[in-house]
Amino acid sequence: MQTFKVGPDYIDPLFHRAISGRPCRNLDVILTSPDYVSACVGYHSQGMDAVLIEGVMGLFDGRGGSHEGSTAHIAQLLQAPILLVLDVQKQAASVAAVVYGFCHYNPSLEIAGVVLNRVASDRHRQLLEAALAPLGVPILGVLYRDQALALPSRHLGLVPPQESREFQALGDRLAHLGNTCFDWERLTPLLAPAPPPPDPPFNVSPLTQVTIGIAQDAAFHFYYADTLDLLRALGATLIPVSPLRDTHLPTDLQGLILGGGFPEVFAPELAANHSFLGSLRQAIQGGLALYAECGGLMYLSQGIETFEGHYYPLVGYWPTVAHMGKKLTLGYRQATALQTTVCVQAGETVQGHEFHYSCLSVPPARPLWQLAGEPEGWGNSRIHASYLHLHWGGHPQWAIRFLQQAARAG
Ligand SMILES: NC(=O)CC[C@H](N)C(=O)O
Numbered sequence: 567m568q569t570f571k572v573g574p575d576y577i578d579p580l581f582h583r584a585i586s587g588r589p590c591r592n593l594d595v596i597l598t599s600p601d602y603v604s605a606c607v608g609y610h611s612q613g614m615d616a617v618l619i620e621g622v623m624g625l626f627d628g629r630g631g632s633h634e635g636s637t638a639h640i641a642q643l644l645q646a647p648i649l650l651v652l653d654v655q656k657q658a659a660s661v662a663a664v665v666y667g668f669c670h671y672n673p674s675l676e677i678a679g680v681v682l683n684r685v686a687s688d689r690h691r692q693l694l695e696a697a698l699a700p701l702g703v704p705i706l707g708v709l710y711r712d713q714a715l716a717l718p719s720r721h722l723g724l725v726p727p728q729e730s731r732e733f734q735a736l737g738d739r740l741a742h743l744g745n746t747c748f749d750w751e752r753l754t755p756l757l758a759p760a761p762p763p764p765d766p767p768f769n770v771s772p773l774t775q776v777t778i779g780i781a782q783d784a785a786f787h788f789y790y791a792d793t794l795d796l797l798r799a800l801g802a803t804l805i806p807v808s809p810l811r812d813t814h815l816p817t818d819l820q821g822l823i824l825g826g827g828f829p830e831v832f833a834p835e836l837a838a839n840h841s842f843l844g845s846l847r848q849a850i851q852g853g854l855a856l857y858a859e860c861g862g863l864m865y866l867s868q869g870i871e872t873f874e875g876h877y878y879p880l881v882g883y884w885p886t887v888a889h890m891g892k893k894l895t896l897g898y899r900q901a902t903a904l905q906t907t908v909c910v911q912a913g914e915t916v917q918g919h920e921f922h923y924s925c926l927s928v929p930p931a932r933p934l935w936q937l938a939g940e941p942e943g944w945g946n947s948r949i950h951a952s953y954l955h956l957h958w959g960g961h962p963q964w965a966i967r968f969l970q971q972a973a974r975a976g
Pocket residue numbers: 722788825826827828829830859860861862921922923924925
């Protein structure tokens with residue numbers, strides 16, 4: 567099965583990956599484009615027996631209160647049938663009004679069925695079934711309320727699967743529910759992939775042979791699968807690197823990507839890994855091409871002050887401290903680069919996404935750009951570091967610049 571996730575989220579795709587065994591791909595028309603999204607689904611659905619796209623928020627919730635980038639937008643673009651998952655725990659007859667509303671709000675969408683989630687009892691189920699019967703919308707799944715199935719959440723969403731013992735313990739239970747709670751006879755045809763257009767989402771040829779480290783461990787793992795594919799398609803060899811566990815940065819790297827994640831959760835371990843920090847400082851001095859986003863940017867700062875108020879010194883490259891704040895900064899941002907970096911050119915306007923609780927104590931003296939009206943980010947011909955997450959798949963020029971710069975550095 568190939569899975570996809572609507573929107574810019576990095577955490578839900580990890581659950582899909584853990585279950586399907588294949589990278590889950592983000593479908594985001596704002597960070598990429600409608601053509602990119604269609605090609606991505608077509609290309610990665612080839613040869614699959616089933617395709618599942620998880621939506622984001624409510625069906626019609628898109629950028630800034632519009633429908634742009636919403637699950638409905640993606641469903642319309644792909645002509646995909648929709649399965650409405652409803653939390654029915656506090657409803658009986660009202661469920662019919664909710665389903666009626668979703669079906670009629672935009673009649674060009676195909677609501678193929680509903681899944682009733684958190685049903686309290688058999689009696690509750692009968693009430694819901696009776697309420698929905700006149701609408702003729704099939705009930706394709708029924709899940710009973712079960713506290714033992716709840717997954718733990720924290721800041722930024724669910725606790726990622728690799729950190730969640732609860733999730734790991736649920737494997738067999740979830741498989742059993744999957745087998746027993748759904749009407750597979752009617753669901754299976756809905757999951758069939760549409761005939762794919764054969765074009766890949768990006769069409770690039772190998773550029774140069776470079777070795778790039780990708781920070782990949784429990785502290786850093788916010789990457790779009792397509793970004794990694796694009797780098798490989800351009801000829802990069804990607805070496806997973808762990809600032810948590812590795813004693814040194816590999817010496818043969820020409821570039822390093824430090825993605826987002828949870829450095830604040832692992833700050834004690836990251837700060838205690840002196841030999842890794844030392845080798846990274848040395849590699850940066852030596853001219854390594856470096857791209858850091860959000861959690862990666864925090865790691866490059868003087869240190870992190872955690873939610874609990876503990877301070878842990880880190881790489882110390884930027885003259886600023888990352889404090890965990892009380893407010894979530896979240897949303898799409900448009901930014902115009904004021905500096906040429908290892909990734910973007912001065913004057914270039916990008917669409918990205920911000921998703922963090924931390925904030926920096928000191929803004930950059932020569933900012934990379936303005937984010938939501940504030941000076942933000944650092945960059946020069948060897949480095950790019952910002953809170954802004956970018957989807958390189960939809961913009962191969964960013965990956966090309968990074969690899970070219972890394973090749974020069976090597
Ligand atoms: N998007 C990210 O990389 C998040 C970084 C960090 N966990 C924060 O909340 O600030």
